[in-house]
Amino acid sequence: MTPLAGYLLVAALLFSIGLAGALTRRNAILVLIGIELMLNAANLNLIAFWRYGPHPEALTGMMFAIFSIAVAAAEAAVGLGLVIQIHRHVKTTDLDQMNRMKG
Amino acid sequence: MIDTCDQIFVLLQHWLVSYLPASWQPAAGVLLSVAAIVCLFPALFALTTVFERKGLARIQNRLGPNRVGPFGFFQPIADGIKSLTKEDIVPKSADAAVHFLAPVLLVITVFMGFAVLPMGRNMVLVDLDAGLLFYFAMGASAELAVFMAGWSSRNKYSLLGAMRAVAQMISYEVPLLMSSVVVVMITGSLSLTKIVEAQSQYTWGLPHWYIFTPWGFAGFLMYAIATTAETNRSPFDLPEGESELVAGYHTEYSGFKFALFFLGEYVAMFSISGLGTTLFLGGWGAPFSFLTWVPSWIWFFSKLMLSIFVFIWMRGTLPRLRQDQLMNFAWKFVLPMCLLNLLVTGLWRFMGDGWLRWVVCSAILLLAYAGMGLAEMRKQRLGPRSYRYAE
């Protein structure tokens, strides 16, 4: 197994762990944690392909990963702000209890 | 002879390492440097605690500790024995694992910062290309340790202190980074050794330190304010103010763990002062060109101890800032000044050499400072003092 395949498998494993967490946990914040894990797994994929790809001096993979880190931070901020505001409204973060559109 | 004195630690390291087989030599060299750092800075910490107590005491018109040893200089030994032999109390409802890991994480991240500081000519542990970024990454990780300490104690005062401390550290992290970015803009590299080398020229005997330029002076002031807030030192020490919050986030820590928090705070002060001297005060460079025969590491540590002395002086002199005053100050004054400083640095770079850029840049910064200061003070409406006596 080549080194690149090893990194891709680790990224795939992290992605599916994040996906499993995002789909099965009740707390809204833990869903967001799962999403962060998925984004990080994608970043690992990008950097691994940059390193073992044909043209590392073009810096494409590294740039993509850096912008992805910035966008993920922005998305985490907005998502957590939304969770905090929802908690103020319905006094819970349990997603199983938020199954109605009536506010 | 002068060069030997200057490079004495490097030569010592090479000589000690030459007794080992060739394949082990790089790793052994690095381990030796790490051991030197880990032994030196806690020793400096011990010395600083006694300086601080005696310095604060003299500022407050009293003597400091003067019983243990000559003029009280063996006080840290007594303090050390006390901390190591006190009972380590962990509250029953505290989260034991996180409670244990918080001081460990703090000390680890604080010591990692020393890996990129150039302490003398050729005396940097790792010459990273992105050295400054590594330093700030380690500084940012220390905030999590503070939060872990406060949360795991299950004590509302600890939690409150931890939230305040983390909010303060995050608010002042932005001015800290921005005031360092101006140095990177002019030097063109994130590597700390290159930043020091760029400041090691002399014109008419005076050095090219960045603090002697308008943007460097403003940057240094912003950096100094931000570092005082990042290390929770007075006047920004509300999170650990004894009169307000018992002891803040380290209320529930006793014995060796408390000593580790104390050590972490002071070593963070050393490392961030070291970064300040590297960025603005010329690192290991001598102040005048006729003094370059003095070894470079003596200059670095002198400037470091000078910064520590200024920290102690500020602690004894200035009153504490309230939490909302602190946050207001960060977001409404320091951050706009840092952004303006970025603009001024760009102007400096593109105006070319000459006296005009000095005048323009200084004028912009002074006008902005005066203008923002007046704007903030106008809202205060401070009248003459009034007294209310108890009936």
Added chain:
Amino acid sequence: MSFVFYLLAALTVAGGLAAMLLKNTVHCALALTVAFAGLALLFLNLDAQFAGFAQILVYIGAVAILVVFAILLTRGSETPRDGVFSRTWLAGLAIAAAVFAVLGWAVLGSARVLPHETAVPEVTVQQIGVALVGRYVLPLEIVAVLLTSALIGAVIVAMHEKVGHEKEDSK
């Protein structure tokens, strides 16, 4: 496949698993921090120094603290009443397992054509800087606008709305 890679991969996967399986929400956030640190070390192993240090600075220094603050402000550290996994946990687990199976099959199936050993790329921070304002200047400016709008948006979304209510009550 070196020993360092296996160690770092094990650390990262263990952190991710702990983040998704633990009952205490704050412990999950701290395990997530361990996963972030493991990933940063994996980036350093791949000679991507800038990305590794940026990962530590942004994720551990900002996102982890944000998550922890959100847990505190939403009282997430109290034990939940009905358990930590939702009613439909089996379906979620099955979907995640299917996704991993597909990805793993794709990676292992194409292992023949993946490149083996390439030279270490000599990337300096100066090259990254030149690329950011040269070739990638449009994404840079768009990300700047995005971050500004996310900052303002997050502040507005999470702000207290009580100012209007207080004025009504005082009448």
